[in-house]
Amino acid sequence: MGDIFEGFEKKKDYLVCIDSDGCAMDTxxxxxxxxxxxxxxxxxxxxxxxxxxxxxxxxxxxxxxxxxxxxxxxxxxxxxxxxxxxxxxxxxxxxxxxxxxxxxxxxxxxxxxxxxxxxxxxxxxxxxxxxxxxxxxxxxxNDRLAFPGVRENLELISRRADIVVVSSATPEALREEWENNGILQYPALICGQDAGSKSYCIGRLLEKGYDQEKVIMIGDAPGDMKAAKKCGILFYPIEVRKETRSWEKFRKEAMEAFFGGSYKGEMEEQYIRSFEKNLA
Ligand SMILES: [Mg+2]
Known part of the structure; x- marks a missing residue:
């Protein structure tokens, strides 16, 4: 296992980790x-x-x-x-x-x-x-398209945060899919299945010196949430069947709250309740 984390440098105070399948990509x-x-x-x-x-x-x-x-x-x-x-x-x-x-x-x-x-x-x-x-x-x-709004979100996020893809897909598939959708320039690093589990990857990224309250995982599965919580970082859910709306809400509401320090607490809990209800 090559250590892809060694070459990664923290450039901004905030870090946004993003899952790919079912979260950024409609796959x-x-x-x-x-x-x-x-x-x-x-x-x-x-x-x-x-x-x-x-x-x-x-x-x-x-x-x-x-x-x-x-x-x-x-x-x-x-x-x-x-x-x-x-x-x-x-x-x-x-x-x-x-x-x-x-x-x-x-x-x-x-x-x-x-x-x-x-x-x-x-x-x-x-x-x-x-x-x-x-x-x-x-x-x-055409069967591997990013959800509407993902590109716009990435553009806005990238102005203030480092972006890392944290996924359990193969790194080759991830690169290909992100490149074909014209969004490969946004993540500073792509962690695929060979990089280790999601919680392991987040843990390695935290070692670069981010404050846990300034790190968020955006994901579509309970496993993404578990990895985030295990590492003490925030979680924003992309809800199945409502992915476009979820990305829109991130852009309009959660992103500002995250950067302003008010996502943690009430707002995160509300999003998580809705996420769990959607999967009940
Ligand atoms: Mg996923």
Whole structure:
């Protein structure tokens, strides 16, 4: 793991950390609705219950407090529901074993479990995961657009704060997406999945000398909020299905409050309550 933080310098008093997928970029819905859910229906032959199965997938991965869940955990939660309420799913304990036992939930980790167990269920999971990756790589640039208002926000934020992308996507995808949207000039640093967890990245950035009250994480998932709170910084939510409005509210209300020191407290709590209600 190369240390990308070493070359980073604090230039302003304020720091704004921004998540990418589903926050700056309108990429979450399309990946789940077009690739993950239908792929699961295909792999587990759930045609007869297609709508319900996809509904559960989307609920788990996009529209509830588990938004942003790892794909294998999301698959386990969804297939567990299918098994209990719709139709039996074979080999579910093998997937449960993988998601609870393996520290790393990735295709390479899954391959190691397949070698160890020779489980048909885990083979299906890998096939599904690879098929979905192939489909996601086929999405065009038009399927990876920044939400309206993101560029304008970045422009305004950049006048007063350092900007860092804190994401669990690959750094290559992040660079490509931010560049294609003409916004790559704003972040001073891009932290992708190889940089470490979000809380680790925020922690490393804080070591550069920012006051925690002058650092905010903008994100769309409860995991972003957890990372922010773990590091003692502020959180501003981009709400799913209301992303454009969320960015507009940041520009019109929260940004000034953040720079003026009045975001912390009542205002942040209100935004967080609304965020949690939206995912309830
Ligand atoms: Mg996100």
């Amino acid at each position: 979450m819905d399309i990946k789940h609705i077009r690739c993950f859910g239908p792929g699961m229906v295909q792999e587990w032959e759930l045609w007869k219950w297609e709508e319900e199965a996809k509904f559960i997938w989307n609920k788990v991965s996009l529209y509830s407090m588990t938004r942003g869940i790892n794909r294998f955990k999301g698959l386990y939660e969804t297939l567990k529901y299918v098994n209990e309420h719709i139709t039996p799913v074979e080999g579910l304990p093998d997937l449960e074993y993988f998601v609870t036992d393996s520290g790393e939930l990735s295709n390479p980790a899954l391959r190691r479990y397949i070698e160890k167990t020779d489980s048909p269920m885990l083979k299906k999971c890998l096939h599904w995961s690879e098929m979905v990756n192939a489909e996601i790589s086929q999405l065009t640039q």
